[in-house]
Amino acid sequence: MHREGKQLKSYEYINDFNIEGFQTDLISWFEREQRDLPWRKDQDPYKVWVSEIMLQQTRVDTVIPYFLSFVEQFPTIESLAIADEEKVLKAWEGLGYYSRVRNLQSAVQEVHEAYDGIVPNTADEISKLKGVGPYTTGAILSIAYGVPEPAVDGNVMRVLSRILSIWEDIAKPKTRKTFEDIIREIISKTNPSFFNQGLMELGAIVCTPTSPSCLLCPVREHCQAFLDGTQSELPVKTKKTSVKDIPIAVGILKTKDDKFLIHKRADTGLLAKLWEFPNVEVLKGLTLPTNQLQEFIFNEFQVEASIGAIVSTLQHAFSHLTWNMTVYAGVIEGDVKETERLKLVTIDELESYAFPVSHQKLWKEYRTSQPI
DNA sequence: GATTCGTGGGG
């Protein structure tokens, strides 16, 4: 085996590899064992596209209900192209990585206008669409159009690392290109769709990150790691840096007629364009958190509020940082000048705004702890 | 190339 150290050319990894036997075993297994998933009902390029965006860094079980309701609400390119952005974000609420759906709608509008509503079928055109990178380009081309393009995701890198005993760090962007080169040489030209999906399906249900089910694997006779007994050491993946801890003071502010103040986040960055309750990062060593929150709300929104008791404290972990939130109930004293990004809404009206999970949680705490 | 972008599940 090659082990760590040098980086080989793609053709060096597939010396003596039984390409045709592998293709046949993989594809026939996929035909037998593939899961019954809602985006596999047909090959509508739009629905393939939507599913691939949703599945980015997201589990299948999580995606299924979102996919079903999304394609029901927005069944076609045109329906999504002309949809209200607020409703689109609401349909994505809780799914995370919200720029995915903003980019999707933007790209769908591009297809609607520049391609007459037809998803293009060349790598050049597809990969220019917002939110469509190398993986999604290959996935749409192969699954919807039967074009033999590589679709290299985490599954494919894990599976191929084991099968071909590749000891390169899959956390490095450069490594993905090595795998794409390999796929170009071994992909089935007659059924690239099932070949690509078969690799991913295998990674999802057999060749799993920990304790892979090698004895059930349809391609174990092609697998170098199984032969060497190194399947638990592969793939090589360096871990990423630790997360920052950020203290946040949040105000749930109510008017005398029971309306709540909500704010729409900036157009870029974390949780862009989602709604939230007014909040500020607490800087230690200054004044009291309640004073910082009160001053922030006055300076930012020209709203006079008196901050009251702590409703709850809760943590919310993102992939790269953690919010330590202290939630205060408060009362709005003066009047509020509402804008596109600042609104007073009733409890019922809150339902139609898209909030990140962190603020859904603190609202729930508030509702269960406060008297009506 | 390294960092930013969410969330819920599982070992």
Place this chain on the structure above:
DNA sequence: TCCCCAAGAAT
């Protein structure tokens, strides 16, 4: 509890 992760892309 904690940490890793899951069908990545943009910056």
